[in-house]
Amino acid sequence: MNKNDYIIRLETEKDYRETENLAREAFWNLSVPGCNEHYLIHTMRTHKDFVRELNYVIEAGGKIIGCIMYTRAKLADENKEEKPVLTMGPLCIHPDYQRKGYSRILLEYTFEKAAELGYDTIINFGNPDNYVARGYKSCKKYNVCFEGDVFPTALLVKVLDENALDGRKWFYYPSDVEAPCDDAEAVEKFDALFPPKEKAWQPSQEEFYIHSHSVINW
Ligand SMILES: CC(C)(COP(=O)(O)OP(=O)(O)OC[C@H]1O[C@@H](n2cnc3c(N)ncnc32)[C@H](O)[C@@H]1OP(=O)(O)O)[C@@H](O)C(=O)NCCC(=O)NCCS
16 A cells, blocks of 8 residues: 555544544444444543544545544553553444555554553454454463453454563453443434444354453463
8 A cells, every 4th residue: 555545643623523433334233233432432532541642543535534542551460560551442444445454554553653652562352353463462372361360362462562571460451441331322322413324233243242252261
């Protein structure tokens, strides 16, 4: 892809509705019938853990075709020593522009910016297919888990510096930024502000269920 084909820039307030609509288009029916990621984006921008300096959009053909967000999170070892890290997501590319390398561009660009901000570790919960080509590895390989020694298949770790994690066990504590999405009524009310779209089942929802309910034991 030619560098003149796209622009990467920070999101501005004027972009908010366009970005939310883009997220709705990209996530619709993907994990569940409908989606809540547009509401997540809407509410997360005012959350204390939101990292405004890493809130980028990518434009092509004069419109926003992708966006990426990060939140502050932490790792804590067994002696309660803490390490600040980032959680990546949501990340999305408009369906008409997927599989052309745009998310790769957004990820690699923001990895550099994250390193400039002093972070060396990025974590996200997602479909490994989307991330292993960007250098993400299983949480198990870095000994990063949830409390109770749970190593989810979908918990992926990207280190920006090979010495970032030293093999000791780290417990991952994400932000509570997704909490507002538990309010189904608020999600519905927000969704009603957008053009009507039909909720439906599709196979990716089963794929999501499998990924999000699987853990690595050995
Ligand atoms: C997932 C998503 C962000 C990927 O964006 P994209 O611009 O289509 O991805 P890219 O073209 O940059 O591809 C990135 C890499 O992922 C791989 N990849 C992308 N989509 C894939 C798929 N459906 N299955 C397997 N691998 C895939 C590609 O092999 C590529 O690796 P490469 O650069 O080494 O060839 C985009 O498809 C999307 O917005 N999907 C809906 C929302 C979503 O699932 N977001 C992520 C969860 S937070």
